[in-house]
Amino acid sequence: MMMAAARKSTNWFAIGVTAAAVVVVLVIGGVVWFANNQATSPGTVPQSSAVNADTGAIAVGSGSQTVDTYIDFMCPICNSFEQAYGSTLQQLVDDGTITLNIHPISILDAQSQGTQYSTRAANAAYCVAVDDPANVSAFVTAMYAQQPTEGTSGLDDATLATIAKNAGASDAVSSCITDGTYTKFVTAITKKTPSQTGSGIATPTIAINGTVLVNQTDLTGDPQKDIVDRLNG
Template structure:
């Protein structure tokens, strides 16, 4: 309604109604324009938000797809091979596996004077601990005497059982760090990791605690501590685990690892009791005898 000049008479009632209707029409049109603009802004905002979300998802996906990682020294087969000379135990030196290279299987044809034992293990696995606790002394004795070689493959299949800390990967990484920098201490660290094994479902040892553990086990190379806290070989641990689970496993007819511990003697899987040292010893002797018989037959 138009303002009236003081003292000026109001327009007729009919004109006032038409003026009110026109004013209402203009207000409705302006409201429709505002609503249309708001819809356009909303759509644009949603579109920008979707673009932003898509970008974030893409970054996360790209970040989660990590390239293969180089392996540690002395683990070209994805495992560390230990041997004895009658008095001491030492690791067999090998070059590191390049990030884009496949592991090199141990040449067991060059190890005909020994019984070759291979163990795939997870440091959070209680059954692996059972096997280690039961047979460590006998294995060490055989190794020292030069009667066997022992190849240990640390893998990580129980990461989901450590409250998100990925203890299996971190402990396997610690073992790989030792193999890389101070390989002759590997068995001592291996035993220490099982002696301090956390319970499944707990967070496990921290990286700093793993550093203290390997140092208490006799590791003096300062580079090992940094390797552990930086988780230098965690990517390699995943790759080695994938290879073990996918197969094929070298030097055996066993297709792949389906659980831990997987224990192979002369390429034959041990399926006996893990807490029976006598049963395992009998199995080792059986495989040693079978191999000797095969060698004799082939030489006739």
């Protein structure tokens, strides 16, 4: 009788160990999911009527045609593009021909001695756009005017805040810049930059009405030929 009773008894120890193992697996799975989610999360998304949360574009103007510029504020060729084409693009915005979609991205952090200048500068652009998108064009122009040389530490956050406020932003922009509010958004949105040749991201990358240009062959330095004529078909 005792043996029969023993055979019917429940092994609570084994069940407890199994349950504990299941809990551990679930916890580990949850940690892995959270880590992966954090790694791919865009973080805080800029809340502005001018910012496209999906593409990262900051819209300037309201024309029916579009010119998209993907820029890194540490990129000297982006500055050269601004000097050659900036006034033409602004005129096209002013006369209602185009919406200029500015995409501040970050591919040159390695060129700023560990200060992540490209990311910080792009974050500052989104801070300005959220504060008042009317000041974005002035901010971009001022950033190019004070562009640091590749390989230097870049401008510090206090200087970025001063540039933003001189462009018309309110004092509230300072904490947005120093806190790096949109840093993760910049990192996430940079990955969406279209490739010019299929071999990777480059700056500046320009798209006219959705067609990506190849800097080496499609841009000659002549705004009439490269931008206006393409807009006119």
